[in-house]
Amino acid sequence: MSRRPASFFLGGRRYSPAASLLLTAPFLLLVTFVFILPLAVLLRESLFVPEPTTAHYARAFAEPVYLRVMLRTLVIAVLVTALALVLAWPLALVMSRSRGLLLGLLAAAVLLPLWTSVLVRTYAWMVLLQRNGVLNQMLQGVGLTSAPVGFLYTQGAVVLAMAHVLLPFMVLPILSALRGIPEDLTRAAQMLGASSWSTFREVVWPLALPGVTSGCLMVFLLALGFFVTPALIGGPQQMMISTLVSQQVREMLDWPFAGALVGILLLFVLAIAVVFKRAVRLERFVGSA
Amino acid sequence: MGVRDTSQGQVALEALAKRFGPVKAIDDVSLRVGAGEFLALLGPSGSGKTTILMAIAGFEYPDEGRILIGGEDVTWAPPNRRNLGMVFQRYTLFPHMSVLENIAFPLKMRRIGRAEREERARAALETVRLGGMGDRRPSQLSGGQQQRVAIARAIVYQPRVLLMDEPLSALDKNLREEMQLEIKHLQQRIGITVVFVTHDQTEALTMADRVAVLDHGRLQQVGAPRDLYEAPETVFVAGFIGETNFCEGHLDYPAAAGEPVSVALDGGGRMSATAAQALPAGGRIKVALRPERLRVLPAGNGPAARVKEAIYAGNATTLMLEDEAGQRLRARIPAGGGLHEPRPGDHVRLSWQTADARAFAA
Numbered sequence: 001m002s003r004r005p006a007s008f009f010l011g012g013r014r015y016s017p018a019a020s021l022l023l024t025a026p027f028l029l030l031v032t033f034v035f036i037l038p039l040a041v042l043l044r045e046s047l048f049v050p051e052p053t054t055a056h057y058a059r060a061f062a063e064p065v066y067l068r069v070m071l072r073t074l075v076i077a078v079l080v081t082a083l084a085l086v087l088a089w090p091l092a093l094v095m096s097r098s099r100g101l102l103l104g105l106l107a108a109a110v111l112l113p114l115w116t117s118v119l120v121r122t123y124a125w126m127v128l129l130q131r132n133g134v135l136n137q138m139l140q141g142v143g144l145t146s147a148p149v150g151f152l153y154t155q156g157a158v159v160l161a162m163a164h165v166l167l168p169f170m171v172l173p174i175l176s177a178l179r180g181i182p183e184d185l186t187r188a189a190q191m192l193g194a195s196s197w198s199t200f201r202e203v204v205w206p207l208a209l210p211g212v213t214s215g216c217l218m219v220f221l222l223a224l225g226f227f228v229t230p231a232l233i234g235g236p237q238q239m240m241i242s243t244l245v246s247q248q249v250r251e252m253l254d255w256p257f258a259g260a261l262v263g264i265l266l267l268f269v270l271a272i273a274v275v276f277k278r279a280v281r282l283e284r285f286v287g288s289a
Numbered sequence: 290m291g292v293r294d295t296s297q298g299q300v301a302l303e304a305l306a307k308r309f310g311p312v313k314a315i316d317d318v319s320l321r322v323g324a325g326e327f328l329a330l331l332g333p334s335g336s337g338k339t340t341i342l343m344a345i346a347g348f349e350y351p352d353e354g355r356i357l358i359g360g361e362d363v364t365w366a367p368p369n370r371r372n373l374g375m376v377f378q379r380y381t382l383f384p385h386m387s388v389l390e391n392i393a394f395p396l397k398m399r400r401i402g403r404a405e406r407e408e409r410a411r412a413a414l415e416t417v418r419l420g421g422m423g424d425r426r427p428s429q430l431s432g433g434q435q436q437r438v439a440i441a442r443a444i445v446y447q448p449r450v451l452l453m454d455e456p457l458s459a460l461d462k463n464l465r466e467e468m469q470l471e472i473k474h475l476q477q478r479i480g481i482t483v484v485f486v487t488h489d490q491t492e493a494l495t496m497a498d499r500v501a502v503l504d505h506g507r508l509q510q511v512g513a514p515r516d517l518y519e520a521p522e523t524v525f526v527a528g529f530i531g532e533t534n535f536c537e538g539h540l541d542y543p544a545a546a547g548e549p550v551s552v553a554l555d556g557g558g559r560m561s562a563t564a565a566q567a568l569p570a571g572g573r574i575k576v577a578l579r580p581e582r583l584r585v586l587p588a589g590n591g592p593a594a595r596v597k598e599a600i601y602a603g604n605a606t607t608l609m610l611e612d613e614a615g616q617r618l619r620a621r622i623p624a625g626g627g628l629h630e631p632r633p634g635d636h637v638r639l640s641w642q643t644a645d646a647r648a649f650a651a
Contacts, residue, residue, distance in 0.1 A: 187348060188381040190368040191452075192395035192442065202394070206385045 039262070046259030056260035066244070070264070073241040076158055076230070077223035081170075083163040084219045085212070088170035095171070096178035114168045122229045125161040126152060129233070153235035161233045166222055170215040177211025178204070217276055221269055241265055297359040297449045298324030298482035300345065305354035307340055307506075314340040315351065316506035322450075327476050327483045329497035331490060333529070337506035338486045342452055345484060347371050359449055369398075374443030374451040374481075378458055380435040382427035388438050389414065389423035395446040413445040414438070416475065433464045440472070450482045457492065469495050490530050494518070502526050522565060524649045527577035534583065534618045536560055536576045537651065543570040549643050552576055556614025558592070562646035573651040580607065580621040582645040587629055588636040594618065596635045606630060610637070 015023065046056050060066045095106050113121055128134045129151040136148045151157050181204060189199040227242040234240065239247075241261060248258040300322040307315040315337045322328045330338040343349040345356055347368035356364045363371050382391050392410040401409075414420055417437040427435055436456055443451055453472075457465045473496045476483050487493050493500045494514040502509040502517065502525070509529075510522045521527035528535070538554040544564040552560045552574050562576045585608060597617075598609040608620045608631070618639070622628050631637050 182379070182381070184377045184379060184381045185383065187346075187368070188375065188377060188439075189383075189394075191346060191373060191375040193369050193372070193398035193446070194394075195369055198398060202397075203383060207383075 039266075042255070042259040043263050043266075044259075045256045046263050049256045056256045057264065059257065060260055060264060066261075069239050069241055069244050072155075072238065073224060076155065076162070076238075076240060077220050079155075079159045080162045080166060080223040081216050081220045083159055084167055084170040085216060087163065088167060088174055088215065089212075092171050092174040092178055095175050096181075110168050110171050113165065118165060118228045121165055122161060122232045125157070125164070125229075125233055129157050152233060153237050155234070155238055158230050158234040158238050158240075161229050162223055162226055165226075165229055166219045169218040169222060173211040173214040173218065174208060175211075177208045177214075181207050213276065217272070221272065224269060225265060296324060298326075299357075299359055300450055300482060300484060301355075301357040302341070302345075303355040303357065305341065305344065305351050305356065307337075307344065307349060307351045313337075313506045315344070318354075318503075318506070318508045320501055320508065320511065322482055322484060324482055325480045327473070327485065327496060327498045329485045329487055329493035329500045330503060331487055331493040331500050331529075332503035333488060335505070336503040338488075338503050339454060340506075341503075342454055342484060342486045345450075346373060346375055346452055372446075372448050374446070374448035376436065376439045376443050376451070376453045376456040378455045380427065380432065380439065380459075382435055382438055382442070384427055386427075387423065388419070388425050388427060388430070391427065391438060392423075392442045392445050395442065399446060409445055410441075413441040416444070416479075417441045432460055433468060436460070436468065437471075440475070444475075444479065444481065448481075450484060451476075453483060453485045455487055456485075458487075458489075465492070466495075472496065494530075502529060504529070520565070521577065521647065524575050524577070524651065527565075527647065527649065532580050532619065532621075533577045534580060536578070536616060536618075538574050538576070540568050540572060540574050540648070541570065544568045544648075550648050552648055554614065554616070556612075556616050558612075558614060560592075560646065561643045562648040563644050565647040565649050568648060568650055575649045575651040576646050577649065578618075578641060578646045580619040581605075581623070582641055583618060583620040584640040585610075585620050585622060585629060585631060586638045586640055587631075589638045592639045594637055594639055596631045596633050596637060599631070599633055610639070612639070 014020075047053070060070070091106065091110070095103060095110075098106070126133070130136075131148040131150065131152070133151075135151060136145070139145045139149065140147075185207075186199050186203060189203045190196075194202060225242050226240065227246065230238060230240040231243045231246075234243075242265075245258045245261045245265075248254045248261065300320075302318055302320040305315050305318045306313070318337070318341060320328075330341060332338045340349055344351050345358075347363070347366060347370075350365065354364075355362055358371065358373070382388075383394065386394065389407065389410050392413050393406040396406040396409060411420070411423060414423055417440055419434060419437055419441070422430065422434070422438075427438065430438065436459075439456070456472075457468050460468060469492055472483075485493075485496060494517075497514065499511060499513055500517055501511045504525050510517060510526045512520075517526060517530050521530060524535075527533050536552070536554055538552040538560065540550055540552055544550045544567070546564050546566050548564045550562055550564050550568065552562055554560055560576055562578075565577075568574065592612060594610040594612040596608055597611050600607040600609070604624055606622045606624065608622065610618045610620055612618065620639075622630055629637075
């Protein structure tokens, strides 16, 4: 008779708890020491330095400057999400119905920016938008404007550049949702008497909605904490919350207040994740379970 | 299901042609389907049967020819304006709707009120024997149940014609046979015209009033199942429908269709047969003879053969025979008929009715 092996090796379709723990340990250690621990320290600063207090949090909401930054962050994140959705939906629609060279080209156009450094992409936008940049030269060349227009350091420029940077996070979940709709399903709808618009409204849109929600949440949450692009393209006029945090830490050396700002952002993100709990089901990002 | 205008269910294809690059997917096909008729489009893959169905549905537009439904030219009408029903190969129920919502969908598209929608959807669900399943999601149903719902959804709005694209191919054998009869009975009960695409000849013969056999985009023969099996008009139909022995040879004199002929076989000897079509003098000939029409008798005077192998299959025994010229033949002996059942190695004598051996120009 053979002997029953140690339970460590017995898992069937899943790994045994011990094996799972061992395999994920390096990553969990990294997360604990590099993410959770520093975050905890920062949040503790915001609540217990110099003595137990909520003054740092109150200050963020009391002073109009900081309130404006938080509000602007929210507005920019919403606008970025909306613009990315408007750009991504038709693109994903075409990509879901194409193959071969066209699909390859479109996929490259979407993904290439993702593989380039954020800094490079942001400087590219600065080259385009600055006073003697490509856009101003073109506008003056065709005689639409007589003097350079200040595109840079405007909210529009920040939204445009951020939407571009974050576009893949919107396109990919929508594309994967659209790809999951079999062609015969839309054909069936048409056979049953649905016009193109009804087919879209009754079948395509409801089935793509989970992908749209995932994409919107992803882009919105990433936009809330975006740093490089708003800092360089928006300048001080368009300061967002992460730039403010960085300023507090590096210039004011006010760690407790920076911690309070981080705490507010974190709470807000968590609140949204909880509210949209059904929509942010993690398996959508991992692939269908 | 109400009284329908019988002329509405007629389908006519007139000289239909469709090319995909150099390939002729549909090659000059003309076909009429009567109202209330069950017509099967049968052929191997690439025969054009699905392309024809897609053209009737409105998902493919022909290069030439016309499609008429109920006398109305619909060649260029979009699918949603044709008022046809269709059941697809794979399950095409909307996953985000309940079973009842799925069936009510075509009624909703026709702007029928909520109460009537629900009533008619429930009635359709009863028709396919799934009453009480209305609140379930499609994913909670088995494959056979899902296809039944798809059928209910396709007939609830009383379309002029029901198109079916290999709707049973994803089901296992027993369920498939059960569903074949169920669909057939349903079709007879509501009197709807059905155009049914399949590559399964048994399915076509079991279900259809008439079968249209296609090969390489060309219509080979249209006829009742019995005619196709007993009197195939082309070599392709003889070989495609059922099992057939082919003996090759030539004919020294011309013959008109239906005339008895004596074919000089390549391996020597002559074979008596009936011309299935007009045969030219000196042309190559293929004689088709069904295994069950070949009689196997104890050795004696007449064409002789030797039993190479005997395969027992319960209801019949198939003999693999080889005659003196090396021609291989199959013969099927039904069980329980008290017929001569030789063993491998035995010498036997072969016999057949001249009418059962059909000679084609090869």
